[in-house]
Amino acid sequence: MRDSCCQSNFDSSDLNHRQRIVLIIVLVINAATFFMMVLAAKISGSTSLLSGALDNLGDALTYAISLIVIGAAPFVKARVAMFKGLLILSSALVVAYVIILRLLQPETPVFETMGLAAIVNLVANLSCLLLLTPYRNKDVNMSSAWECSRNDVAEGLAVIVAAIAVWVFNSGWPDLVIAFGLLIMFSRSAIRVFQAAWHDLHLTTDKTKVDA
Ligand SMILES: [Zn+2]
Numbered sequence: 001m002r003d004s005c006c007q008s009n010f011d012s013s014d015l016n017h018r019q020r021i022v023l024i025i026v027l028v029i030n031a032a033t034f035f036m037m038v039l040a041a042k043i044s045g046s047t048s049l050l051s052g053a054l055d056n057l058g059d060a061l062t063y064a065i066s067l068i069v070i071g072a073a074p075f076v077k078a079r080v081a082m083f084k085g086l087l088i089l090s091s092a093l094v095v096a097y098v099i100i101l102r103l104l105q106p107e108t109p110v111f112e113t114m115g116l117a118a119i120v121n122l123v124a125n126l127s128c129l130l131l132l133t134p135y136r137n138k139d140v141n142m143s144s145a146w147e148c149s150r151n152d153v154a155e156g157l158a159v160i161v162a163a164i165a166v167w168v169f170n171s172g173w174p175d176l177v178i179a180f181g182l183l184i185m186f187s188r189s190a191i192r193v194f195q196a197a198w199h200d201l202h203l204t205t206d207k208t209k210v211d212a
């Protein structure tokens with residue numbers, strides 16, 4: 001299975017000024033959508049919104065780190081990547097906990113709030129995709145950001161499907177199913193990033209020992 005998202009940090013030092021500005025805008029959109037989704041998840045009682053928010057958090061962190069650690073030493077980059085992996089995995093545990101709570105105490109999310117937030121999220125994902133599209137073939141990092149953004153649109157659609165199914169069946173089950181699916185997909189890519197960072201960290205510390 002492919003990565004659900006762009007969880008691996010990249011080196012943005014080769015990017016030009018305009019590409020960097022596009023990444024900053026995409027970062028801000030993802031961060032804003034993350035807070036909106038968490039708030040809407042709380043108000044509506046939707047778990048799939050919360051699961052989807054994890055992805056926005058991961059993306060915002062990925063772009064932030066890629067822009068901030070330009071030119072940093074490899075061991076610094078590996079440490080920052082590991083910190084990001086830990087942060088995302090602990091957030092994933094919180095979402096898993098909420099899913100279990102909902103399984104024990106089923107509740108039908110408020111369809112209107114859930115649907116509205118899902119639409120805003122999809123529009124945000126589509127805007128990121130459109131912003132990145134002119135650069136998709138210009139640079140390997142930009143094209144990977146574009147691909148992630150395309151996956152985000154698919155994930156955004158999944159949350160909308162969940163909202164529609166909640167309305168049609170008047171039940172919380174579709175919400176939990178989509179929430180669980182997104183969580184699995186997302187945790188898999190987060191674990192992969194964490195393993196890669198762990199590997200890099202050992203490689204760089206070993207190298208430092210050899211160099212010393
Ligand atoms: Zn994403």
